Amino acid sequence: MRTDPLFQPVTSEVRSTRTVSLSFNGQSLDVPAGISVAAALLMSGINRFRATPVSESPRAPYCMMGVCFECLVEIDGVPNRQSCLIEVAEGMRIRSQEGARDLIFQAGNVQTANEQTVEVQS
Template sequence: MQHDLMFKRLENEGCGTVLVEIDGAAFHARAGETVAAAVLAAGMIPSRTTPLSGSSRAPYCMMGVCFECLVEVDGVPNVQGCMTLVVEGMKILPQTGARHLSMAEQEMYS
């Protein structure tokens, strides 16, 4: 399936761009757009897998309700892509399964 046909951007004259890295590839995202919109435009589908079954997921509601848009941003897992704006130099990776807790987080939650 060709994802670029599924998510065609509307023309937006005069819109600036920021250079981000999406799953290891350079991508010119539109200034002011969300990480989830950039991920879809770049074709990073799926953008995450579920912790239990490993099934594929991608941004869905685009308004912060469903949590299907979770990605890793600049080394921070579980970032809600639809609620986060892209910034120059941002590194975006797919969220694979459950995030791993640091020793400090494990102690805090135990």
């Protein structure tokens, strides 16, 4: 769910105009190239990144340096990725991480996406 962004580019900065397109939970976003996924989501009004596996509480980045694991999201079908350590790339499909990852569902997903690489037994 998008709200008013908590973060925005500082006005004094001369910015590069290169952008990339990604999607978050199916919604498309245009963000500057070269920044982390976490930064991109925060400036796009994504304030809730995930729900915890323990109590489903909402969480968002806390440390931005790979320590806290609060910024976990699913990127291109791979769950629980630290979005503060990953740079945005064109066409990235990002989803909020809702609780614990689902191995079975995920395996099925990947299989339909790319049948050659996965040998899931169903």
